[in-house]
Every structure is written in C-alpha cells, then in structure tokens.
Amino acid sequence: MSRVERDSLGEKEIDNDRYYGIQTLRAKENFSISGQRVHPLLIKNLGYIKKAAALMNYEVGLLEKSIAEVIVKAANEIIEGKFQDDFIVDAIQGGAGTSINMNVNEVIANRAIELLxxxxGDYTIVHPNNHVxxxxxxxxxVPTAIKMTTINLLAELIEELNELRDSLKEKSLEFDDVVKVGRTQLQDAVPIRLGQEFKAYALVIDRDIGRIQSSIDSVRVVNMGGTAIGTCLNADELYTKGIVNKINEISGFKLLQAKDLIDATQNNDSLLEVSSHLKTCAVNLSKIANDLRLLSSGPRAGIGEINLPAVQPGSSIMPGKINPVIPEVVNQVSFQIIGNDLTITMAIEAGQLELNxxxxxxxxxxxxxIKILKNAVNTFTNNAIKGITANELRCKNLVENSLSLITVLTPHLGYExxxxxxxxxxKSGKNIREIILEEGYLLKDELDKIxxxxxMTKGGIVAKELLINKRKNQSISD
Incomplete structure (x- = not known):
C-alpha cells in the first residue's frame, strides 16, 4: 500500500508504512553521497528541539493543546530511538540541513496524525511545517542540534582522554627510576628518566583536555529562536525568550542563547574552535605514537628501550615479527582528523551573508x-599504554656507552x-669513562660522582662541590 503526497514540485508515491514524507524522499533521491545517514544523536537532539518548540508554542497560545500533545508524544518516541529506519537522508546534503529538518518534521507529523x-499524509490534521x-x-x-550533538560526543571523548592521561601518569611513576638516553634530532643528547618522558606525555594530554573542555563552553551558545537569519521573524517574542530554557529543561543541556542571534546565525566559529582543538590533540597523540614506535624499535637492531604489548602477529612472511600496530593506527586517525579539520575550515569560511x-x-x-579520536584513544590506552614495559638493562647499557655523558663534564673540564x-x-669505540681515566683527566672517585x-636528570651542575673546590684550589695556587 502507498499514499500520494504533494509539494510545490509535484507528486510522489510513498510506502504507507513509512513515516517520512515527500520532502524526505526527494532528499533521499537527490543526495546519494556518503552512504551514511545522519548521526542518531543528531536525530535525538532534533527530537528535543521539536518537543521544546511544541511546548513553547502551546504556552504562548499559538498551538492547540491536542496538537501540541501529540507532537510531544511523537518527539518523545524519537528521543527514545524509535523510527530510525525512517530517517533516511544522507548525512551530506545541500540546503543547510533543510532535508534532515524536514525528515524529522515529517516523521513527527505523520506519527502525530496516527496518534490522533x-x-x-493527511497534513490537514498535523502539518510538518505549520505545526511541527x-x-x-x-x-x-539544525545548528543548535549540531552543537548539542557535539557536546554529547565531546563528553565521551573527554572520558577516554582522562583515562589516557591517568594511565600515562601511572607509567611516569612506574618508570621514574629508569634512566635512559635523551635524544634531540634523533641523536644522543643527555640522560633523561623514562618516567620524565611519560610525565610530559601526560601533561600535553591534560592540556588537550582543557582546550576541548573550554570549547564546549563556546558550543553551548546557540542561535535557537532566531529563525531564518537571526531576526526572529515568525516567532513570538515570548517563544524566543523561552525556547532555549525549555530545551534545557527537557534535555538536561546547559545551552545559552546568543546575545546577538544574527551573529550566531551567520558565524559558526565555535564549531571550528572544536575542530581546531581536536586537530591539536590528534597531532599531540601522533607525536606520542611516533615516540613509542621509535623507543620500541628493534627489538634487537633498533632503540629497544621499551616493549609494547604484542597484540597481533605483524607479518605474513616473517615469523615472530610484531609491529607497533596500535601507535600506527593512532597516527592514521590523526592524519584523518587533520584532513577533516581542513574541510571544516573551508566550510566555515564558505558562509555567505546571513547563513552558512x-x-x-x-x-x-x-x-x-570526535568518534574516531575517541576510539583511537581507547585502543591506545588499553592496548598499548597500560601494557608498556621498560627494557631497563638496555636503557642502562645505552646510557653508559653514550657519548651524551660528556655534556655533564663540560663544567668540570671545559668544552674543548x-x-x-x-x-x-x-674513534676508539671506548666509552667516556675509559678515556677520562686513561688520560688522567679526573680521579675515579671524582668521575663516579660526576x-x-x-x-644528571635532576638538572643543575652534577657534583657541584667538586667544581667549587677545584676553583678554590686554583685560586690559592694562583
């Protein structure tokens, strides 16, 4: 069985079991782009908005009680996750989101009609535009629903980032006594504790959490009530004043209505701010992932200072080979987020006049x-970070044989x-200690102290008292 619906462009047959209407069907036919439907949370949040709007329109006397009640009931069902098969428009669509808005309007209208x-399709009872x-x-x-969904998703991401940061802190304590070679430009520099490296990782993730959290505050500001261009045309003054609070009341969000609705309709820089902070976080994660790949390289012919958990065989041809697949997937996710940020940047810039x-x-x-970053952080934490172990003997041997130890001697012996x-x-292949003792630059007990x-990992001048005594003796002899 089917029904015929009409719009300004003509007629279309629609399966009578379906709750969507003619505008949704046209959008389905026009926008076969990504093969992905609109995010379910966006649908849910549109349900909150439609419910709040119906309640406010009834309160200001514009909507009959019976119609308001069935719109609220239908919206509640959408909020509960019903009718998902009827939200069929592609996530990528022309029209600033009109297609997804009308998809929700039509589903609510037809369900409300059914409840009455x-x-x-008998829109004389409840109309998608006139009533819903x-x-x-x-x-x-749509911008308000996008921001609500962003807040939902960021909360989940922050939970994962908190766990990653805490896991890195735990590793920094576990590895605090493991001294290793610090490197600059991939060359031996000066000693550092493995725990100090992991503390630095934890701190940069903590800053990312702070940046993302601050962006949520920006996204809370919405243009709801501004209607087409922010001038509030066709919206009752009391409706405009109360709609955001009504959304908060029924949804638990803490949205704020923009002080200037025209500005908030024209400009979506808060969404760009979120994307920018996601990109920064992705770059930081990728840097950490790169470090872990380098530090675990080998296991015998590379640096090999840490051991990553073996989560799967690494080669179809080389038996026993284990690859750093978790850091690798974090790298790839980071690349994707960087690309997404460029797309978002161009899209925000492409706004024209009163609307983007x-x-x-x-x-x-x-x-x-947000989704892939959250998932990447989860697997990074649970399948890599938590299972990292230190190859302490390897770290010790590399430090003892590194030319980087010479740096600590420059206050005592001079740069030349x-x-x-x-x-x-x-040239000789000997270590620093052997050369110094052979050449008689320092006594063994002095060298042991330095x-x-x-x-060396604590900073300052190591064995400063030796340096002071040496200078005192030189002064006396002079």
Missing part, C-alpha cells in the same frame, strides 16, 4: 573526528677538552 487516529516546525527555521534548529549553508559537511566531519674526549671515544646518570 488519522492516516499518514512552528516558530522555527532550519537555520536555527555548509553545516552538513561540518557536522559530518566533526562528528567523525670534552670535545677531544668525545672524538677519542668515537657520571651519575640519575643525578
């Missing part, structure tokens, strides 16, 4: 970035002498 005992979309425009409804019509692609990429010692060690790798 009518037949789907009363006092609204796609241009305030590119919000569907902004939402598509922003939601994807230390350069000579380093060159001799490099070449203490752990003390």
């Amino acid at each position: 005992g009518g037949k789907k 979309n009363m006092s609204q425009s796609t241009n305030d409804v 019509a590119m919000l569907p692609i902004v939402a598509y990429n922003l939601f994807e970035s 002498v230390c350069s000579i010692i380093a060159q001799k060690a490099l 070449l203490n790798p752990y003390e």
Whole structure:
C-alpha cells in the first residue's frame, strides 16, 4: 500500500508504512553521497528541539493543546530511538540541513496524525511545517542540534582522554627510576628518566583536555529562536525568550542563547574552535605514537628501550615479527582528523551573508573526528599504554656507552677538552669513562660522582662541590 503526497514540485508515491514524507524522499533521491545517514544523536537532539518548540508554542497560545500533545508524544518516541529506519537522508546534503529538518518534521507529523487516529499524509490534521516546525527555521534548529550533538560526543571523548592521561601518569611513576638516553634530532643528547618522558606525555594530554573542555563552553551558545537569519521573524517574542530554557529543561543541556542571534546565525566559529582543538590533540597523540614506535624499535637492531604489548602477529612472511600496530593506527586517525579539520575550515569560511549553508559537511566531519579520536584513544590506552614495559638493562647499557655523558663534564673540564674526549671515544669505540681515566683527566672517585646518570636528570651542575673546590684550589695556587 502507498499514499500520494504533494509539494510545490509535484507528486510522489510513498510506502504507507513509512513515516517520512515527500520532502524526505526527494532528499533521499537527490543526495546519494556518503552512504551514511545522519548521526542518531543528531536525530535525538532534533527530537528535543521539536518537543521544546511544541511546548513553547502551546504556552504562548499559538498551538492547540491536542496538537501540541501529540507532537510531544511523537518527539518523545524519537528521543527514545524509535523510527530510525525512517530517517533516511544522507548525512551530506545541500540546503543547510533543510532535508534532515524536514525528515524529522515529517516523521513527527505523520506519527502525530496516527496518534490522533488519522492516516499518514493527511497534513490537514498535523502539518510538518505549520505545526511541527512552528516558530522555527532550519537555520536555527539544525545548528543548535549540531552543537548539542557535539557536546554529547565531546563528553565521551573527554572520558577516554582522562583515562589516557591517568594511565600515562601511572607509567611516569612506574618508570621514574629508569634512566635512559635523551635524544634531540634523533641523536644522543643527555640522560633523561623514562618516567620524565611519560610525565610530559601526560601533561600535553591534560592540556588537550582543557582546550576541548573550554570549547564546549563556546558550543553551548546557540542561535535557537532566531529563525531564518537571526531576526526572529515568525516567532513570538515570548517563544524566543523561552525556547532555549525549555530545551534545557527537557534535555538536561546547559545551552545559552546568543546575545546577538544574527551573529550566531551567520558565524559558526565555535564549531571550528572544536575542530581546531581536536586537530591539536590528534597531532599531540601522533607525536606520542611516533615516540613509542621509535623507543620500541628493534627489538634487537633498533632503540629497544621499551616493549609494547604484542597484540597481533605483524607479518605474513616473517615469523615472530610484531609491529607497533596500535601507535600506527593512532597516527592514521590523526592524519584523518587533520584532513577533516581542513574541510571544516573551508566550510566555515564558505558562509555567505546571513547563513552558512555548509553545516552538513561540518557536522559530518566533526562528528567523525570526535568518534574516531575517541576510539583511537581507547585502543591506545588499553592496548598499548597500560601494557608498556621498560627494557631497563638496555636503557642502562645505552646510557653508559653514550657519548651524551660528556655534556655533564663540560663544567668540570671545559668544552674543548670534552670535545677531544668525545672524538677519542668515537674513534676508539671506548666509552667516556675509559678515556677520562686513561688520560688522567679526573680521579675515579671524582668521575663516579660526576657520571651519575640519575643525578644528571635532576638538572643543575652534577657534583657541584667538586667544581667549587677545584676553583678554590686554583685560586690559592694562583
């Protein structure tokens, strides 16, 4: 069985079991782009908005009680996750989101008609535009729903980032006594504790959490009530004043109505801010992932200072080979988020005059970035970070044989002498300690005090008292 629906462009047959209407069907036919439907949370949040609008329109006397009640009931069902098969428009669509707004309007209208005992498509009973979309425009409804969905998704991401940060902190304590070679430009520099490296990782993730959290505050500001261009045309003054509070009341959000609705309709820089912070976080994660790949490289012919958990065989041809697949997937997710951020940047820039019509692609990429970042952080934490172990003997041997130890001797012997010692060690294959003792630059007990790798990681001048005594003796002899 089917029904015929009409719009300004003509007629279409629609399966009578379906709750969507003619505008939704046209959008389905026109926008076969990504193969992905609109995010379910966006649908849910549109349900909250439609419910709040119906309640406010009834309160200001514009909507009959019986119609308001069935719109609220239908919206509640959408909020509960019903009718998902009827939300069929592609996530990427022209029209600034009109298609998804009308998809929701039509589903609510037809379900409301059904609740009143009518037949789907009989919009004389409940109309998608006249009743469900009363006092609204796609241009305030969809941006508000996008921001609500962004807040939902960011909360989940922050939970994962908190766990990652805490896991890195735990590793920093576990590895606090493991001294290793610090490196700059991939060359030996000076000793550092493995715990200090992991503490730095935890701190940068903590900053990312702070940045993302601050962006949520920006996204809370919405243009709901502004209708088409922010001038509030066709919306009762009391409706405009109360709609955001009504949404908060029924949804638990803490949205704020923009002080200037025209500005908030024209400009969507808060969404760009979110994307920018996601990109920053992705870059930081990728840097950490790169470090872990380098530090675990080998296991015998590379750096090999840490051991990553073995989560799966690494080669179809080389038996026993284990690859750093978790850091690798974090790298790849980061690349995708960086690309998404460029798309979002261009889409936000493409707004013209009173409206940005590119919000569907902004939402598509922003939601994807949050989702894949959350998933990447989860697998990074649970399948890599928590299982990392230190190869302490390897770290110790590399430190003892590294030319980087010469740096700590420069206050005691001078830069020129230390350069000579380093060159001799490099040519002979001997370590720094052997050269110094052979050449008689320092006594063994003096050298033992200075070449203490752990003390080198604390900063300052190692064995400062030796340096002071030496200068006192030189002063007396002079």
